[in-house]
Amino acid sequence: LVSVSTGALAQPTSPPKTYLSQPLVSEIYTADPSGHVFDGKLYIYPSHDIDGPTAEDDLGAHFEMRDYRVLRVDTPGGKTVIGPVALDVKDVPWADRQMWAPDAAFKDGTYYLYFPAKDKAGAFRIGIATSKDPMGPFKANPQPIKGSFSIDPAVFTDTDGKSYMYFGGIWGGQLQRNTSGTYDPNGSKTDLGADDKPALTAKVAAMAPGMTEFAETPRDVVILDENGKPLTGGDHDRRFFEASWMHKHDGKYYFSYSTGDTHFLNYAVGDNPYGPFTYKGHFLLPVDGWTTHHSIVDWQGKTWLLYADTQLSGQTRLRNVKMTELSYNADGTIKLIDPFVK
Numbered sequence: 205l206v207s208v209s210t211g212a213l214a215q216p217t218s219p220p221k222t223y224l225s226q227p228l229v230s231e232i233y234t235a236d237p238s239g240h241v242f243d244g245k246l247y248i249y250p251s252h253d254i255d256g257p258t259a260e261d262d263l264g265a266h267f268e269m270r271d272y273r274v275l276r277v278d279t280p281g282g283k284t285v286i287g288p289v290a291l292d293v294k295d296v297p298w299a300d301r302q303m304w305a306p307d308a309a310f311k312d313g314t315y316y317l318y319f320p321a322k323d324k325a326g327a328f329r330i331g332i333a334t335s336k337d338p339m340g341p342f343k344a345n346p347q348p349i350k351g352s353f354s355i356d357p358a359v360f361t362d363t364d365g366k367s368y369m370y371f372g373g374i375w376g377g378q379l380q381r382n383t384s385g386t387y388d389p390n391g392s393k394t395d396l397g398a399d400d401k402p403a404l405t406a407k408v409a410a411m412a413p414g415m416t417e418f419a420e421t422p423r424d425v426v427i428l429d430e431n432g433k434p435l436t437g438g439d440h441d442r443r444f445f446e447a448s449w450m451h452k453h454d455g456k457y458y459f460s461y462s463t464g465d466t467h468f469l470n471y472a473v474g475d476n477p478y479g480p481f482t483y484k485g486h487f488l489l490p491v492d493g494w495t496t497h498h499s500i501v502d503w504q505g506k507t508w509l510l511y512a513d514t515q516l517s518g519q520t521r522l523r524n525v526k527m528t529e530l531s532y533n534a535d536g537t538i539k540l541i542d543p544f545v546k
């Protein structure tokens with residue numbers, strides 16, 4: 205027996221990753237999952253990722269999605285059904301490109317799809333489309349919501365029937381280019397550039413009863429630290445970046461969001477839908493891929509976290525949605541979830 209040495213030292217290899225959960229679908233790429241229970245079934249309104257030609261940049265030009273597909277799960281752990289095209293950008297009169305993270309709501313027999321897209325001037329606006337079927341197809345309104353800007357709408361309906369839209373995102377989400385009330389295409393690429401000042405944050409507005417207009421001028425979703433001071437722009441592990449979500453637990457309002465460039469999902473708790481909200485911590489550690497975006501939904505006696513990573517493709521622009529159980533400690537804090545099994 206002859207053994208031949210190459211002379212090279214063996215390189216340490218990292219152990220293979222074990223994922224906490226598996227992609228819900230592998231036929232198409234999906235991200236930014238917004239979950240809602242309609243008639244006992246879980247409907248998921250995700251972004252529909254495609255492999256476009258645009259190079260990656262800090263403003264997300266590589267997320268060049270053109271349509272939406274709705275997912276449906278009838279029982280936890282059961283098969284995920286992929287719906288047909290629910291809305292295509294070519295059928296949205298005002299929109300030009302980049303159909304980013306959507307959400308949905310139901311009222312008086314109509315399903316509402318809320319979605320951000322860039323208009324012909326390159327400014328993100330939030331549009332509305334309606335359907336009688338939660339899977340669509342949806343018909344778009346000719347104009348975006350009056351006074352809307354930025355990205356990532358999340359519509360929360362409180363127990364009193366009143367609905368609120370949370371939205372916004374910095375960097376590619378353009379919040380920093382909308383501080384004067386109109387879109388400034390030459391504004392900062394990232395944030396306010398003022399690390400010691402209160403950070404830019406999400407917006408919230410009550411929806412008018414018809415669900416297609418804001419009932420008021422959007423206000424800031426203020427997130428306070430343990431000393432009652434707003435989180436600052438330089439606090440990248442805690443400050444808001446994008447991916448707003450609101451849910452209620454034991455009478456408290458949980459505002460959750462992504463920290464973007466530090467890749468955490470965080471939450472803050474308040475006493476009413478407008479806040480202020482007190483920062484509580486991370487609840488999902490960084491996933492594979494640059495973005496992290498989620499929703500939290502009660503279904504069949506449990507609370508579920510819908511999230512996404514890049515397990516199937518290894519590419520930030522081609523993501524896959526996942527689902528795992530989320531639970532609370534006795535004091536109402538959320539138990540931290542690691543997307544990998546160690």
Ligand code: FUB
Pocket residue numbers: 235236251264267304305355356373446447495496497
């Ligand atoms: O999917 C495009 C954008 O990436 C979303 O709108 C953000 O939340 C981030 O996930």
